[in-house]
Amino acid sequence: MNHNVDFLVGGSTSSEGEGAQKQRGEIKCLPKEEVSVDGIVCKVDDMKDGEMKVYDVGDGRVLLIRDKGNFHAIGAKCTHYGAPLVNGALCNGRVRCPWHGACFDIKTGDIEDFPGLDSLPRFDVEIVEGSVKIHGTEALSSNRRVKQMECGSPEDDRTFLLVGGGYASVACAETLRQEGYKGKIIIMTNEPFLPYDRPKLSKACNATANDILLRKPEFYSVYDIEILVNKKAVSVDTMLRSVSFEDGTISTYDKLMIATGGNARTLDKLEGHDLENITPLRQLHEAHLVAERGKGKRVVVIGTSFIGLEVASYLIGKATSVTLVGLMPEPLQPILGTKVGGMVRKLFEDKGAKFVFGSSPARFLGSGKKITEVELENGTKLPADLCVIGIGVQPATEFLKEGSIALSQNGYIMVDKSMKTSRDDVYAAGDLTEFPLFMAGDAKVNIQHWQMAGQQGRIAALNMLGKDTEIRSVPFFWTVFFGKSLRYTGYGVGHDDIIIQGDLEGMKFIAYYTKGDYVVAVASLNFDPIVAQAAEMFNAGKTITKAEVSG
Template identity: 55%
Template sequence: MGAGASKSENSTEPLNVHQAKEAGTCTPQGAQNVCEPSSVDLDTETDVCEENEIKEGEMQEVMIGDQTALLVKDHGELTAVGATCTHYGAKLSKGVLYNGRVRCPWHGACFNVKTGDIEDFPGLDSLPKYSVEVRSGRVIVKSSSTMQSKKRLKPMSCQSPDNEQVFLIIGGGAASVTCAETLRQEGFKGRLILATKELSLPYDRTKLTKALMSSAEEIALRDANFYEVYDIDVQTNKEAVNVDTMLKCVTFRDGSSINYDALTIATGGSPRKPVCPGADLKNVCLLRTPADANYIAEQGKGKHVAIVGNSFIGMEVAAYLASKAASVSVIGRSSVPLQSVLGQQVGQRLLKLFEEKGVKFFNNDSVKEFIGREGSVREVVLNDGGTLPADMVLVGIGVTPATGFLEGSGVMLNDSGHVIVDKFMKTNKDNIFAAGDIAEFPLFLTGDRKATIGHWQMAQAHGRVAALNMLGQDAEIYSVPYFWTVLFGKSLRYTGYGAGYDEVVLHGDLGELKFVAFYTKGDSVVAVSSLNFDPIVSQAAEVFAAGKTIRKEEISEGPYGFIHKLHPQEMT
């Protein structure tokens, strides 16, 4: 086991590992933040409503003792599952019910309303499931005394002594953890190794730029106890340097090597470094790890901070430091922040929001040189000749795929270094898969044209599909891109694939920061973003997931012209 992680506030007491394992199968009692599917008699019954009080396609929150459940009527059947998303706790009753699943209104996670199982991401855990029956026209929901958690872990296997297979996962992000958990959930009982070059257990990387002072332990996806119970051998400070596809062997920087029967590569990206004089000065920072984030947060207090790059990392850090630094200046090549993704109008409104908070912008510009004194940065020289004071600089100009160790392996890469995979996340080499930011994969939204998408949600979808295909299940990647950003406490959501959009159709009020933007290409909507307009992005994501098209004419007069596609009678 690699570096440990302390328990989170909601985790339960540690498992007795020896008691938790029997004949290669684990029981999840006591695992972090989750409850197990109950195998005991249900011992609480609650009369929640009249049967006719819930209509087809409706969701209602009901109290079951001191627990809140989500009562659903879908295709004439009543079911009940946990009421809050297992990712960040959003109320699922505010989400989208369609064709047997509910999609979270905040970040798009999807759950089966019959089983409670998580079916799309983000998040790791499923929902608790309640038993429902109708008696004399009354809806009765049953629960067990063991169902005290808002999260449920699917049953997972452990390593069996008589299984000699070795499955190796390289990388310590969302794709890797989801891949490992899926393997155990699907009954894999061989040796399972997750090797990461990071010094800590896998953590929620999306929180790095939104809460810079978090420790790796505080944002860990699972604690050390979890990995121990389910025989997931997490090896930290383990950087891959070579893959021998003939010998099925990965060599690491520390000189060790691991032979594998199946391999998933999910090494993510490496921050792009500035190429200009002074780039090696102290306090010219990149942001990739919790240690980086903590350092930037601490060093930025009361100081002059320059941020190079006006995309998501740069803007989230600027929002965090705006009230803490002496000054924050953002240097970007585009005319407004986030322009390539969100468009000119939305970017312009976000620019105004930041300026209202005291952030200064230097747009359509770039850095010529960093000037230092006594080895530390003090000024930024811009290409237009201007200079900015800077006690610290954050460089957020994107990432490159961390795939240099694959050179000479025969694993096929594209010109930018991404690993080329098919719809099964398979590379051109037998029993080698790739997932997450490094993967160029067929995106169904574009008619299976290849795409690279660096979103947390998509990385998890990749990880799950890679795991299923490591086990020979022939599962295809079929997930709608969904991401979010938080700026000054305001959450902006986005779904779809907007590359190459030719027009933005806006509804709502940009000035009031309550709007929805539809990104169109020709006659079709290819992506949707919103702020304070929930759950419209999740509604659009469900339409996309159903393989349906939102036409430009449907949203020309108002934002809800496509919602009829989610009505039960429209289901196919």
């Protein structure tokens, strides 16, 4: 793969970026495509309280909401993947996306919970002689709005260093600028690309970096967010307020956020692990290897959780054969249970996939330098031209092992509800944290969801600025197989029963995960917006009892 630094912005390859960045504060905003909206859309009595409707206005669509007697008008589609918000959940002054759980304030259009980065356009509403009139000027055609952000200023000599080039760092950087911070922001990523939409890697393995960038290069340039690529952290000195990198450079900070995510687990202790065409899938070049070398070949996927299944879904129809190997009797069983896991297995089998359960790889066999077989512990040999390892990740915190930042026994960074670590002015966010989850009685948990990484980055930014804010976000994730999207919200670890409503075989169902007398998580397929509604109930502190969903 060509690793030319085509995506480097901020203009520097040194640790401090001296002299290479454009004059801070030079550009004040991105160009904004605007359209004037001015017209009557309905009668007041056309909508009931708590109702949402979509109206065509000019060259776009507006979501009109009647809530507690007042009307509000915002963009009609989620800024993440364009889901129709009219099908979402309205609760406590915000609307939650039915697909992936992003939340928007109905009064301002501002994004309040992730995924996604942009807010919605917002319009004024006026009641004129019993009719509802919408007017204002917003970027309606694109249905997204960049929340007002400051740029850097040479008068602010602070440096906030964000180590890690993922979603948490981008959300943190943007929140800092939205909240008025004008000092330096430097994001250090160990990859050769700008931050990108990592969940797409296993769903669209052939995507290019440009296809999945979270923001285009000019965005970071405009708002003075410096990004340095190929920067792998090797140590943190909290006394000297500095981070050392593998290339020998050292960067100092006033505030630090660590968001290096996770490293894919490998099978490097097995014989033959160094043969060609054995790969995990965590970074862009690994996804490209899968796309290129899986076509027309025999593929074995180790792991039957989300990454393994998503990769298999992508390869089926492109590869000659796809075989998945897992320890549990059904795919996704620890999270979704036996029945839902069985439905997923049948879906894959109907598409031509094969499963081998109850065993794991013992060694890899090859001819020359390339893999030819995967031998399992039960003696089975599976022909393989490509083997994808999808057995989870471990926190990328090895550079902190000798430091003073407190880690859990499993190597996760321990943070409080403000995303603060055990050291002053050091924060952490994303897959490498253990944090108090409000809906689990503030138990310290690790949540490796894209949505949670973004929210943790936002909360870290607010607290880096001294704006005391505690995280209160409901876990929400999704996966897609063959165009079918399975959604899940809550914290179902330790659930003791599963109640299923609907048609499991017909793939239209709701699964309630209960612990004792209460529902702790909800999953659904083709039953929107039930998961979004459940997430809003969890967020509001409302309970769903087992008795309520058992009838």
